[in-house]
Amino acid sequence: MKKIYIAGPDVFEQNSIEIGKKLVKMCKKYGYEGLYPLDNVVDFSQSKHKTAQDIFDANIAMIQKADIVIANLNPFRGKEPDSGTVFECGFAYxxxxxxxxxxxxxxxxLDSFNEDEKFAKEGYFCDDKKRLIEDFDYPLNLMLSCSTKILEGDFETVLKFLKGKE
Incomplete structure (x- = not known):
């Protein structure tokens, strides 16, 4: 049975444990084993840095065990996906x-910016801080878009896509 590492900012939600159980159950329904980061057991009584290192090491080990990574790349605390999730995608790639x-x-x-958030400059668009806005007809930065198969939908959309590939 192939293993799927479930990446995303869902671990920061108030009901993150329930979300994880639901996603792992969904993996099983489609014939996969789901690996959810919060399934790791970590000692929170130690220093914050040691706890963080233990979480990092445990998640890296899970990704190494996985065959597939499915990531929630929806905007998190801004226009971009969660930076930890992006790292996990790059590591897995x-x-x-x-x-x-x-x-x-x-x-x-580019279309995710409102008209008042961007302006044209010499044939390009810039944001309100005069930084170029990437325009390669991808939904996210090219490094993520070129290394990750991105689908519109939700976690189950990806599982259905994977089953259709088999």
Whole structure:
């Protein structure tokens, strides 16, 4: 049975344990073993840095065990996905794992900016801080979009896609 590492900012939700159980159960329904980061057992009585290192090490070990990573790449605390999730995708890609992501909407990244958040400059668009806005007709930065198969929908959308590939 292939193992799926479940990446995303869902671990920061108030009901993160229930979310994880639901996603792991959904993996099983489609014939996969789900690996959810909060399934790791960590000692929170130690220093914050030691606890953080233990969480990091446990999640890295889970990704190494996984065959596939499915990541929630929806915006988190801004326009971009959770930075930890992005790291996990890049790490998995480097290990030659299959990496999939899902977004509620897969519009062009440029289109995610409101008209008052961008302005044209010499044939390009810039944000309000005069930084170029990437426009490669991808929903996210090219490094993530070129390394990850991104689907519009939710976690189950990716599971259905994977089953259709078999």
């Amino acid at each position: 480097g290990l030659k794992k299959e990496v999939y992501g899902y977004l509620s909407h897969t519009c062009n990244y």
